[in-house]
Amino acid sequence: MWLGEESPEALMELLNDRHSPWAPQPGCSPQDQRLREMAVLTPELVCGSNIFQAFRSLRIVGKRVEEVDEGLLQLRQLEELILSANQISRITSANLPRALKVLELCCNAVADLQDLCAQPPPELQHLGLGYNRLCGPLQDKHLTADFWPNLVSLDLSFNNFTDLLGLVSQLSSLQKLRVLVLQGNPLALIPTYRGFLVDSLPKLSILDDIHIGPDERHQFHGLARQSELIRSEARVVVSVGEIKGVPDPSTLQQLEVGSEAPVITYSYCVTYEFAEGDEIENDGSAEVTKIHQSPMVATLDVDSSAQDTRAVEGQWEPAAMEKPKAHSAKVFVTPGKPWADTINCSYRKEHTVKDLVGLKSYLMSGTTVSVTEEKVSVWQSCMKEERAAKRPSSGIVFPLGGSLGCW
Structure with a gap:
């Protein structure tokens, strides 16, 4: 230790003292706190490119990001990547760290999965593609175990998937899939939508944020074998009482x-x-x-606070919210x-x-x-004139005068 240099213990006290100028700000993430401690205890790990090895999670939300380039590969240990509410239309899987387990792309403008599925991270467990511009059947073929063998959770909500039979035939290959979100797609308007999915994907635990229990499994048992009941049409009853x-x-x-x-x-x-x-x-x-x-x-109108716009006035407006x-x-x-x-x-x-x-x-x-x-x-x-006209006079019936008004 050089003369005048603070000891690691003294520096840690400065980090933990809320009155210190080096104290973490309120709302500081655990990752931020960890990096500060590493800079004190093991400064060699945060010098140069070594700092990239410390990142496990990266969150960039509402920053108008349009492209994910190869610079992200420096974060070799990255396991969670949150890129919600940006302006990403295509994402190349070759630029994603191989250790990635969570990829969240909600509220972007993704319309094609081909580039994402070219070399997908093999250990990915959650893929969030809600509120994008995906539609089938061209995109259905990219949602199989060939690309996502370890996928546990998949969010496809509020896209434009319409082919329920075609999508289920692809999703059935995802043997580890336990959580699926499809609400907001046109196919979710089909009357037998939920029952068909529950029976077709027996390992699924949660569908559209609702737990699938044994009673529901029993209720819809056998529906998957009756594909003739799946019609691409919706029935809506409108009733007006009092x-x-x-x-x-x-x-x-x-x-x-x-x-x-x-x-x-x-x-x-x-x-x-x-x-x-x-x-x-x-x-x-x-x-x-x-x-x-x-x-x-x-x-x-209804209570606008109940709508899931995923935006606050004056803040970001994701590209997918058309x-x-x-x-x-x-x-x-x-x-x-x-x-x-x-x-x-x-x-x-x-x-x-x-x-x-x-x-x-x-x-x-x-x-x-x-x-x-x-x-x-x-x-x-x-x-009065009508009553007079109806009163016979010398066998003659006079025509009715006047008019009717409606407004």
Whole structure:
């Protein structure tokens, strides 16, 4: 030790003293603390290129990263790489450390897995590809044990996979797979989606963040052998029960006795938009009108805090979070009902949609539901004239004068 040089013990005290300028900042990661201690106790390990051997985890989130180059190979001992919410469209596996066990690419713009599967890390256990731009069947072939023999967890949520049978046939080769996330894909709209996956992948423990228990296994037993039940279509039931809170229209009519004012009748209906498809059931004659829905948020909104946007206002906006595409929709109208404190619509319609990608776009963009009031007015003078017209005079029936107004 040179004269005036602090001992390792004294330096460690400075690191651990929260009043010291060398103390770790609040929220310091364990890895940061470990590097500080290594610089004190074994400084030779953090000199030059030796420091790269100390890294086991690297997290770069929301930094607009577009490419992973060969510089990452210096981190030979890296086991966890988190690159969420960037702008990566392609990632070359030759640039990934071979010791990698966790690769998270959520919220990027990955549309092709070919480069990633050229020389994938052989020990990878988790692959996160949620909120990207993947679609089958071209990408299905890259999700097999030939590329990922040790994969335990796979996240493919919120992409555009539509071929349930084709995807399952590839995933079945992943013998170590225990956790699978597919929610947010168009194929997840198929009615038999969960049951077919549970029975087709008997070693799976968690599907879409829900544990698979013995009762569920028994419930769906044998479904995997009935592939004829797997149809690429979704069925959605829309029901409208009761409407409450509509003001009494009679209180709005302040008519003077003997005044010339119309007699108004009121009726109420519900209109809503739905993606174009085949309507199987309709309890009531609903008028249908074709429209083209623009990709805008609906006026009837839900709590936006419940939406998994994975972004905070003023921070990063991942490339994969695209605006929903425009979709073709129809407007449906329930039968009109007279006013009451509780208006009972008793409406039910089952929609069958074969365009799963279009249905997903429709669901993500939101819809508009409206309560419509229809007023029909008849002027009292018209009613008097009508009554006079119906009173026979010399065997002649006079035609009805006046008109009906609706607004």
